[in-house]
Amino acid sequence: MDELEFRRRLLAQPQNKDKELLEYAQQNPERMSLVNELKSFDKELHQAMNVSVPENLVDKIIFRQSMSDDTSANTHPLKRSPNRPWYLALVASVALVFTFALYQLNSPTLSIGEHALAHVYHEIDSLEAQDRLDMATVNARLAELGGQLSALPGEVTFARFCRFKGQKSLHLVFNSQFGPMTVFIVPTNNQYLGDDYFSDQRFAGRISHFPKGDAILVAAAQAPIDEYQSRINQSLQWL
């Protein structure tokens, strides 16, 4: 080994534990000081590289997987491939039940509000849906979950079943003068997790609890959401 070779190997790998390299270093104090200098330089590098990781990243990753094609294809027609054989949907729906059961048991639990926001972001295209659905169509679907709506305060552009925290639910979007708003009708009665008010920079949401289920409204942060919440609540009946 010569100086050049020593330097090359040390700079490539300061933590190198190669015997030959270390013996060569020990023959000369200058070489030893380079060894130590590079070790402490690597410590600084390590610190500089350890940028902070966003909070909730684990939740987001697991949520995204739980909402992914493989597990929720059957309940998310937006993402369904028309060529997929029908039995795959069945397999997926069985998988979905397991996934969600496990997700809820094993994962850091998202509150209803967090889930609602993540759900809206996950299906952000739904806010731009252009379908025009009459209340009869909406109610035909809602009836399956035991609900009826006399009206919504705006034209309904999206009405599909989805999984909301593992529960088969109806995902509705209607156009208001304050932009599209999302309503989740979730037929369950014991998910009093978290706050009934939630928001982030873009959206605000309200959760209304009924004996047979929840109605969750998500609207643009600036919209008069309480007014819309009470109009929806007045219109919603449980059968």
Add this chain to the structure above:
Amino acid sequence: MGMADKQKRYEALVQVYHKELYRFAFWLSKDATVAEDLVQETFLRAWRSLDSLQDQGAAKSWLLTILRRENARRFERKQFDYSDVEQDTLVDERNTALDDDMELTVLQRHIMALPDEYREPLILQVMAGCSGEEIADILNLNKNTVMTRLYRARNQLKDALTRNPDKFNEAPNG
């Protein structure tokens, strides 16, 4: 493998490796938002092909490799997205985005300024604790090339720090 086992195994991978993957993504993309997307895409792909991961010991290299491929895809897509935008503008936007994302120290800026081919193996070695063989595997290079690049990476950094210790304290356009 049963669904329940698969889910458990997946969540364990997420818990153990999400930080390293995020940091690798950050240093590849130089953008916190893009990094988060990359990590999510990576884990989604990992979920879909989890059955192909036989050797748990290889999980880290496997995930880092997927992430790197995802990052390459991003550039393929970008080529089409921005085909009619002048390249100068793109560079400017990127620098601004970076400054907004986080305050970077001088050392971090010097790491950013390294050519990709030197920065990548250095991040894998120092941040992710990968061996020379693992890096060679992830980057699809032979080990000698990897060692040469690691040597040059540190050499350039030390050089830059000695010559211009405060270079990056000046305004980017100054």
